[in-house]
Amino acid sequence: MTQDELFKVLVAHCKEYGFIFPSSEIYDGLAAVYDYGQMGVELKNNIKSYWWNAMTRLNENIVGIDSCIFMHPRIWEASGHVSAFNDPLIDNKDSKKRYRADVLIEDYLGKLEEKVNKEVEKGRRKFGESFDEAQFRATNPNVLREQAKYDQVHERYVKAEKAGDFAEYRQIIIDCNIVCPISGTCNWTDVRQFNLMFSTSMGSTSEGANIIYLRPETAQGIFVNYLNVQKTGRMKIPFGIAQIGKAFRNEIVARQFIFRMREFEQMEMQFFIKPGTELEWFAKWKEQRMKWHVNLGMGAENYRFHDHEKLAHYANAATDIEFQFPFGFKELEGIHSRTNFDLGNHQKFSGKKIQYFDNETNESYTPYVIETSIGVDRTVLAVLSHSFHEEKLENGETRVVLSIPPALAPVKAAVLPLVKKDGLPEVAQKIMNDLKYDFNCQYEDKDSIGKRYRRQDAIGTPFCITIDHETLNDNCVTVRDRDTMQQERVPIAELHDLIDKRVNLNNLLRNL
Ligand code: GAP
DSSP, X not given: OOHHHHHHHHHHXXXXXXXXXXXXXXXXXXXXXXXXXXXHHHHHHHHHHHHHIIIIITOTTEEEOOOOSBOOHHXXXXXXXXXXXXXXXXXXXXXXXXXXHHHHHHHXXXXXXXXXXXXXXXXXXXXXXXOOHHHHHHHOHHHHHHHHHHHHHHHHHHHHHHHTOHHHHHHHHHHTTOOOTTTOOOOBOOOEEEEOOOEEEESSSSTTOEEEEBOSOSHHHHHTTHHHHHHHTTOOSSEEEEEEEEEEOOOSSOOTGGGSOSEEEEEEEEEEEOTTOHHHHHHHHHHHHHHHHHTTSSOGGGEEEEEOSSOOTTOSEEEEEEEEETTEEEEEEEEXXXXXXXXXXXXXXXXXXXXXXXXXXXEEEOOEEEEEEEEHHHHHHHHHHHHEEEEEOTTSOEEEEEOOOGGGOSOSEEEEESSSSTTHHHHHHHHHHHHTTTSOEEEOOSSXXXXXXXXXXXXXXXXXXXXXXXXXXXXXXXEEETTTOOEEEEEGGGHHHHHHHHHOHHHHHHTO
């Protein structure tokens, strides 16, 4: 199966097993908006707990808030979103379809990169153990040709991006003969800027109505509460404020399932520091955040940093943590050194003094900020796409399994009485009642035990606990491990500790 096909199967699986549904489906859906089902919401909540606890419990100097989605419209002028939160759009004159010009170019570059990688893999298969990748890349004519094309377009693109030169974006698209996937033509309009914020009105009458925006990031809710938290929490710099919440962007190219949505959730932390210490803190947070990701056990090789070549005018360092999604390495989290741009502008626009008084040096200053910003939904997608496998079993059957990191699994244990009689349901119910306070458990008594195992594999349940007739004599149950499919007899009294060892979120947190 190609990665593309696998991705389609994953999307269908997410729907079939109650993880993610297209929003408003009975009305034919709403583009780039998705609902989380009974399994998805558990997975999402576990991810949020992992992040929230890592930030606020493991760091004594980080506290959380929950600010509103609606905020004063001037906030978005101060933050620069009204004037500069734009995407470069281009329309195909024949199909009348609209695209992001930068995405068209990046996709083209991605295809060239893929071609190079395919050649390298071919070489690896051909030469086996004696394969020298560096030499192959430096000498193979096909690789050299595609790489040269890539380098040339990439250089033009980076230059155009830095200069904000949209005419050059269009020229690259035309020179590379990038066609509209619908019409197949290269008949493009000029590139124009399109603001991504959704607006609505607030006020009881239309005359008194004020245009307000649905927040496009949660970060501004933190900045405008900086003084409140610093004063009431008697916070001393360096300190951080964390927040999880919804954000909204009128994305033009909304594709790749929950990777790019119009309504999504962010987990953001703004770390307030003394000016001049920002690069040191930036390096620390880069390391910390990468550790948080790798600690999930989904393979360090599936993450990488991508340092920004073009920095926003207020930033003096920025990087993305990218994850290897089925459609390639893409941004999962952003880490930005934002100087005092946001607090400074809020001070200017609001007329309120936003400063920190340093008792040790007797000086006041506007703090600098390091921001870490990760999408909840992209993390859900990273976990699901990495965990999804179709396995061929020895008996010729296939099983679909989600090997979700156990601490994030929606259901931790399934309690399965072998039959619905002979006193087995009563024992199973008692086990369920004992475990349910600490673990999300599912009670299942329908269908054969094999079918029940398959259903639990498909939602990623780490443990299946089967209660059989022997249980009535020896007070033991059969515990089946999701990943190894190994079964062992375990005394009921030891069940809690066995499950806890594998699924307790604190075990993950202790490794950070
Ligand atoms: N406050 C900084 C900020 O919002 P960003 O890079 O625009 O930075 C941060 O967004 C993270 O939010 C991204 O790394 C991504 O995980 C997530 N994100 C952004 N736009 C998204 C969208 N349309 N759908 C899903 N997640 C998105």
